[in-house]
Amino acid sequence: MTKLGTSTDRYAAKRPWGHFAALFVLAVLVLGSFWAADWDFAALTDSEKRGRAIERAWELVGSFSHPDLSAEWASRCWQLTLETLSAAVFATFMAIILAYVLAMGASRAVCVGEESARGWWRSFPLRSPRAALCSACRLILDTLRAVPDFAWAVILVAVLGLGPVTGAVALGLNVTGILGKLYSEFWDNINEKEYEQIRSLGAGRLKTFLYGIRPLAARSVQSFTLMRAECAIRNAAVIGAVGGGGLGAEIMYQIGMGKWDKITTLILFTLGLTLSADLASNFIRRQLRNDPNHPRAVRSRSTLASISRGYIGVGFGLCIVMWAVWFMGWGNSSGPQGKTRNYLEPLVNLVSGEELSKFTFFEDLLSPDFDMEVWGGQDIYAIRANPFPDPDAPLGLFMITKETEGIRLFEQYGITDIFDGDAWTAWEKELSKWFVWRVVKSAAVPLSMAIIGTLLGVLGAMLLTYPHSVAFQLESQQFTGETPHPVIRGLRLIQMVLARGIGLVSRGVPEVMWAFLFIAFFGPGLLAGAIAIALHSLGVLVRVFSETVDNVPYRNFEQGFRGSRMTCFAYTAGPMSWRDWMTYSFFQFESNVRMGIVLGIVGVGGLGFFFTFNFEWFRFEKASTYLLVMVAITVVIDRISRGLKLSRMKA
Amino acid sequence: MTRILVLMVALAGIFGLAACGGGNNAVGTGNGGNAPGNTAADGGDGSGGDTGGTDAPEKLIITAIPDDNADKLKENYGKVAKYLEGKIGIPVEYMHVENYAAAVTALANGKAHMSWMGGVTTVQADQQTKGQAEVVCCRDIDKKFHTYFIANIDSGIGEVKNLKDLAEKAKGKSFTFGSKGSTSGHLMPRHFFTTQSGSKPEDVFSNVAYSGSHDKTLAQVADGSFTVGALNYATYDKASDDLKAKAPIIYTTPNYVDYSWVAHKDLGADLIGKICTAFLEMDKSDEGKAILGFFKAGAFVKADLKEWDGIRAVMDAGVDIGG
Numbered sequence: 001m002t003k004l005g006t007s008t009d010r011y012a013a014k015r016p017w018g019h020f021a022a023l024f025v026l027a028v029l030v031l032g033s034f035w036a037a038d039w040d041f042a043a044l045t046d047s048e049k050r051g052r053a054i055e056r057a058w059e060l061v062g063s064f065s066h067p068d069l070s071a072e073w074a075s076r077c078w079q080l081t082l083e084t085l086s087a088a089v090f091a092t093f094m095a096i097i098l099a100y101v102l103a104m105g106a107s108r109a110v111c112v113g114e115e116s117a118r119g120w121w122r123s124f125p126l127r128s129p130r131a132a133l134c135s136a137c138r139l140i141l142d143t144l145r146a147v148p149d150f151a152w153a154v155i156l157v158a159v160l161g162l163g164p165v166t167g168a169v170a171l172g173l174n175v176t177g178i179l180g181k182l183y184s185e186f187w188d189n190i191n192e193k194e195y196e197q198i199r200s201l202g203a204g205r206l207k208t209f210l211y212g213i214r215p216l217a218a219r220s221v222q223s224f225t226l227m228r229a230e231c232a233i234r235n236a237a238v239i240g241a242v243g244g245g246g247l248g249a250e251i252m253y254q255i256g257m258g259k260w261d262k263i264t265t266l267i268l269f270t271l272g273l274t275l276s277a278d279l280a281s282n283f284i285r286r287q288l289r290n291d292p293n294h295p296r297a298v299r300s301r302s303t304l305a306s307i308s309r310g311y312i313g314v315g316f317g318l319c320i321v322m323w324a325v326w327f328m329g330w331g332n333s334s335g336p337q338g339k340t341r342n343y344l345e346p347l348v349n350l351v352s353g354e355e356l357s358k359f360t361f362f363e364d365l366l367s368p369d370f371d372m373e374v375w376g377g378q379d380i381y382a383i384r385a386n387p388f389p390d391p392d393a394p395l396g397l398f399m400i401t402k403e404t405e406g407i408r409l410f411e412q413y414g415i416t417d418i419f420d421g422d423a424w425t426a427w428e429k430e431l432s433k434w435f436v437w438r439v440v441k442s443a444a445v446p447l448s449m450a451i452i453g454t455l456l457g458v459l460g461a462m463l464l465t466y467p468h469s470v471a472f473q474l475e476s477q478q479f480t481g482e483t484p485h486p487v488i489r490g491l492r493l494i495q496m497v498l499a500r501g502i503g504l505v506s507r508g509v510p511e512v513m514w515a516f517l518f519i520a521f522f523g524p525g526l527l528a529g530a531i532a533i534a535l536h537s538l539g540v541l542v543r544v545f546s547e548t549v550d551n552v553p554y555r556n557f558e559q560g561f562r563g564s565r566m567t568c569f570a571y572t573a574g575p576m577s578w579r580d581w582m583t584y585s586f587f588q589f590e591s592n593v594r595m596g597i598v599l600g601i602v603g604v605g606g607l608g609f610f611f612t613f614n615f616e617w618f619r620f621e622k623a624s625t626y627l628l629v630m631v632a633i634t635v636v637i638d639r640i641s642r643g644l645k646l647s648r649m650k651a
Numbered sequence: 652m653t654r655i656l657v658l659m660v661a662l663a664g665i666f667g668l669a670a671c672g673g674g675n676n677a678v679g680t681g682n683g684g685n686a687p688g689n690t691a692a693d694g695g696d697g698s699g700g701d702t703g704g705t706d707a708p709e710k711l712i713i714t715a716i717p718d719d720n721a722d723k724l725k726e727n728y729g730k731v732a733k734y735l736e737g738k739i740g741i742p743v744e745y746m747h748v749e750n751y752a753a754a755v756t757a758l759a760n761g762k763a764h765m766s767w768m769g770g771v772t773t774v775q776a777d778q779q780t781k782g783q784a785e786v787v788c789c790r791d792i793d794k795k796f797h798t799y800f801i802a803n804i805d806s807g808i809g810e811v812k813n814l815k816d817l818a819e820k821a822k823g824k825s826f827t828f829g830s831k832g833s834t835s836g837h838l839m840p841r842h843f844f845t846t847q848s849g850s851k852p853e854d855v856f857s858n859v860a861y862s863g864s865h866d867k868t869l870a871q872v873a874d875g876s877f878t879v880g881a882l883n884y885a886t887y888d889k890a891s892d893d894l895k896a897k898a899p900i901i902y903t904t905p906n907y908v909d910y911s912w913v914a915h916k917d918l919g920a921d922l923i924g925k926i927c928t929a930f931l932e933m934d935k936s937d938e939g940k941a942i943l944g945f946f947k948a949g950a951f952v953k954a955d956l957k958e959w960d961g962i963r964a965v966m967d968a969g970v971d972i973g974g
Contacts, residue, residue, distance in 0.1 A: 052875055162748055256871065311654055361759065388842065392847050
């Protein structure tokens with residue numbers, strides 16, 4: 001550390017180098033994503049294609065005036081909506097239980113507790129049995145989280161068969177990973193001093209957890225559980241696309257066939273479902289969180305009323321869970337001929353071990369293909385007999401196949417050609433013969449989509465936050481000192497309602513559904529995927545962004561107010577909420593990477609696509625390599641965000 | 652925590668009471684729906700032994716690769732199930748699956764006893780059941796199956812004399828196959844394209860997609876989402892004239908063998924023989940003729956797994972999609 005002498009030095013030290021570095025990294029990432037993956041902008045630049053895309057988008061908009069509300073179709077949509085809801089609730093319930101147990105293992109504070117280990121020894125996983133258990137739990141959670149729900153569904157369809165329970169279990173596994181990680185982080189983040197008293201009174205680790213750690217993190221745990229539940233409902237609406245039951249299969253099919261009036265009905269039902277889920281979770285939140293110091297707190301008149309609030313909230317949640325289990329097991333009559341069918345049966349068989357043996361079918365998933373033979377081999381082509389003699393083919397009765405390949409990395413260009421651009425191209429071409437490299441390369445698609453999509457979403461959300469915020473539209477007179485004319489107030493109200501409407505629709509429609517729509521408009525590709533991710537992120541982020549802005553005390557705006565609400569927003573509200581905005585954005589980026597993989601599964605290409613392809617062609621050893629790369633991406637991003645301390649979340 | 656526990660107990664009590672009171676009805680229908688399902692699972696397991704026991708299952712579960720609209724499949728295979736039930740004397744149920752691989756898996760792990768498979772899936776079924784699959788029969792048309800390449804009418808790509816010609820004309824346009832696991836919608840068009848043009852579709856077209864089924868391929872080429880597509884001739888031939896006009900045929904591939912009914916050998920030779928006879932005499936009854944209409948076939952004919960060796964050879968040569 002140099003000693004700071006002159007004022008210039010002090011200024012230099014205070015300069016926000018970090019921001020420049022961040023901007024630089026961002027620019028590199030953006031350029032990298034355009035360079036690494038195949039973007040096709042023809043849908044925007046080519047006038048003919050653009051015309052067709054607009055025409056189709058217009059058809060969809062137009063069909064909102066006459067959605068297919070015939071009794072038959074509407075009742076089918078209603079059944080599917082119920083199926084979706086039950087799957088999502090079932091998944092969340094299952095996830096909460098599993099995540100709670102696994103998180104207790106994965107949390108250092110709970111599982112390992114007090115220890116004298118210091119330095120590198122402290123982060124060595126095998127220092128004690130407890131520490132080993134802790135690492136194992138973390139690994140399980142990482143895997144569960146890294147493999148997206150759609151990929152779980154692709155695997156589980158083969159074991160559990162088609163139906164809502166498959167979707168529910170697939171969702172449940174993924175949500176377990178996400179919730180487990182969050183729970184364990186919340187518990188680890190609690191300062192040891194806050195529960196020291198309990199430990200000093202002689203409580204063991206379990207008691208310390210139950211009476212010390214758990215209550216202190218209860219609010220964050222509850223808030224994030226509800227948030228994930230809303231998310232699960234959105235994902236459940238589309239997981240049918242890969243055989244998970246619910247609305248998804250129908251959505252995918254009808255969009256593929258271009259039946260816009262039916263699609264509109266499906267969109268309306270999906271929106272209805274996600275919006276009522278929002279309302280329901282807000283209701284539970286209100287019942288469980290009565291903060292007497294909140295200015296808008298509801299003060300109960302009697303003791304009974306104030307006690308019963310918690311019971312009402314929890315009871316409401318439990319009732320929904322019970323309904324979901326009942327519906328899945330006995331109430332769903334959407335099957336053929338309106339017969340009820342017990343969808344839980346395959347799950348029961350699985351748990352009772354009857355079907356567990358069927359997993360041996362996938363034993364190859366445990367032996368990933370690293371394709372090491374290519375190193376040091378030779379290219380060998382073979383001429384085989386063409387089983388379908390074809391007069392049009394140049395070789396007619398024969399076909400050429402590649403039998404073995406070999407990588408000769410430095411044959412053409414030595415290591416000294418490092419500044420030669422052609423050398424890099426040649427090296428890359430040679431390296432592409434190695435399967436593992438191709439797998440890693442295919443990760444460029446979800447990553448690029450996530451980077452561009454998140455960036456667009458964040459920028460859009462920052463702009464939309466201004467009209468979206470109550471502080472700047474309805475209550476601005478509290479810090480501007482103006483007395484707006486009723487007409488102006490009316491206009492501001494309209495602005496806010498419009499902004500909220502946009503936010504509501506773009507987050508209420510799941511990413512995958514947006515992707516289906518944009519694929520129908522633009523054709524499959526990164527463009528459609530990135531726009532879908534951007535739109536959904538916009539909706540999710542604008543809500544939390546404007547919540548942050550609305551939570552800033554108005555007196556802070558009053559001091560920074562220079563005559564225009566817009567400048568006050570840009571120079572005061574923005575910077576004050578910046579840190580939180582970044583946290584939320586990075587969190588969204590993590591989930592967008594997973595979504596990029598999912599969009600690959602439904603047809604955009606890249607990692608997810610190749611995974612399903614190999615899985616469906618029974619090349620389990622190859623599919624397994626793709627799964628490993630999925631896990632690797634998630635772990636790397638997770639470690640980076642921990643390193644940057646970006647995933648610090650406040651509830 | 653306490654709240655959750657207290658309420659759990661309370662709700663369990665309430666639900667218990669409710670179940671005792673008005674629940675009889677629901678339980679009754681529930682059982683009605685469940686009972687066959689249970690026996691089916693039992694049957695599947697009973698016959699799933701390694702001995703290849705000849706005990707016929709109490710209930711035959713059939714499935715099919717989803718190469719068409721789900722509702723249509725459910726309706727038509729429902730009819731097949733009913734027809735078979737009348738002929739072989741045990742209940743038959745159709746189980747719908749969402750993708751081609753699931754049909755193979757269902758056959759391999761005993762969730763289904765017999766399945767309507769495509770060419771690739773027939774071979775995969777043989778591989779995944781470790782040689783326990785048997786071809787019951789196939790349609791007369793399956794022995795000379797072919798694929799159409801179609802192009803959007805506005806694209807200006809007219810008929811081509813071979814696929815090398817198409818590769819030159821349609822370079823940089825978009826292309827769609829059907830389902831990834833389909834023979835006539837993916838494997839064979841890919842094979843013919845590669846052997847004729849000498850390059851992979853991925854290297855020729857700007858973007859190669861998988862629509863998921865033949866009818867979707869047709870719809871998406873007709874409405875211009877994709878310029879060129881490949882689908883089986885049977886789906887194309889029965890499509891509406893309007894769609895055909897918007898997406899005319901530009902190339903017809905040579906013939907190959909495709910779909911078949913594949914059964915698990917566990918069913919026993921007797922039952923498989925009975926099922927085979929039932930299919931072969933389908934053209935003799937009106938009920939059967941209606942089913943044949945859906946299958947777009949004149950009759951079902953005997954077939955042997957060996958006839959699929961050509962497909963197997965193409966699969967063995969590797970399907971290189973770049974990943």
